[in-house]
Amino acid sequence: MKKDQSLTRRKALMAGAGALGAPAAAGLLTPGPGGEAGPPAAPAPGPPARRPREPSAYRLQPLAGHGPPAAPGRPPVRRAPLLRLSGLGRAMVLTFDDGPDPRYTPDILRTLREYDVRAMFFVCGEMAAGHPGLLTEMAEDGHVVGNHTWSHPLLTRLSRAAVRTEMESTSDLVEEVCGARPLWFRAPYGAWNRAAFQLGAELGMEPLAWTVDTLDWTEPGTRTIVDRVEGGAGPGVVVLAHDAGGDRSQSVRALRDYLPHLLDAGYHLTVPRRHQV
Known part of the structure; x- marks a missing residue:
């Protein structure tokens, strides 16, 4: 997202599709420096794209283990976001991040659908409310x-009160539209603080950062x-890209190239799973 854009034009936080519940994220993702160990996971338009493969089970299933799912509960309060x-x-x-934007998000969704790949969309409530x-x-x-x-x-x-309002209002909107509250949170600009970690956990969300920044903004x-x-x-890599916040036509074209x-x-290419709290 362009850094000189007004904050009111930036997108608001959004939620993890709660319908995708399963093991606790801490065992599937690695925290950053100073992060606390969490509960163990239950073993659980550009150049034309290449011809997509036939759907395969591993791309259609979120990350899961081989045992029974962990009991639902509030995630731990971390001191650093999960990275990978x-x-x-x-x-x-x-x-x-930053969407949804009707100019770019639909193209990204079509490409992901074409290759039977699931991804994570960290949405801004402000943008989501309009779309x-x-x-x-x-x-x-x-x-x-x-x-x-x-x-x-x-x-x-x-x-702290303002941080709560930013986070909670987005979770409320996601629940209203999707039927479940988000299970994952990402701080804008990657600027985390104690309030964000505490309130995120209070709202049932794990903090997720990234391993590779495309700097597509x-x-x-x-x-x-x-x-x-x-x-x-x-x-284990988590890739950060954007579907809103500026001209994202390059991001759309790049996805069609690197995904296949x-x-x-x-x-x-999949998504982490954890229990709905």
């Missing part, structure tokens, strides 16, 4: 809808975005 997946082979997660149909489409396609606050503010400059060129994703690909390449390289 751990211990699940060649799995990667694609995430898109609830796109929120519904995300949830119906099996994507995770996460909370990215209401108006995309810098949380470190807000009072700077509009560096489609090829550069593709190179950053493919160059940073690896087991990642699949051809044997990566599982």
Whole structure:
């Protein structure tokens, strides 16, 4: 998202599609420095795209283990956001922030659908309120809808009460539209503070950051975005991209390029799962 854009134009936090419940995230994702260990996971338009493969089960199923799901409950209060997946082979997660935007989000959803891939959308309440149909489409396609606050503010400059309002209002909207509250939260600009971690846990959400930043909001060129994703690909990687906040045509084109390449390289593009609280 362009940093000089007014905050009222920035997107608000949104929620994880609660219908995708399962093991606690802490065992599936690695916290950043200073992060506390959480409960263990239950083993659980651009160039034409290549011809999509036939649907395969591993791309249609969110990350899960092999045992019974963990009991639902409030997530731990962390001191750092989760950064990446751990211990699940060649799995990667694609995430898109700041939307939904009717100019770009539909194209991203179509591409993901074409390749039977699920992703995470960290939405801003402000944007979602104006385009609830796109929120519904995300949830119906099996994507995770996460909370990215209401108006995309810098949380470190807000009072605790204001942080709560930003987060809670977005969760309320997501629940109203999707039928479940979000289970994941991402702080705008990656600016976390104690209030964000505490209130996020209070609202039933795990904090998720990223491993690879495409910096697509700077509009560096489609090829550069593709190179950053493919160059940073690896087991457990969480990719940050955007579907709103500015001209995201490069992000749309880049997805159509790198997504089939990642699949051809044997990566599982999927989403983490945890219990609805």
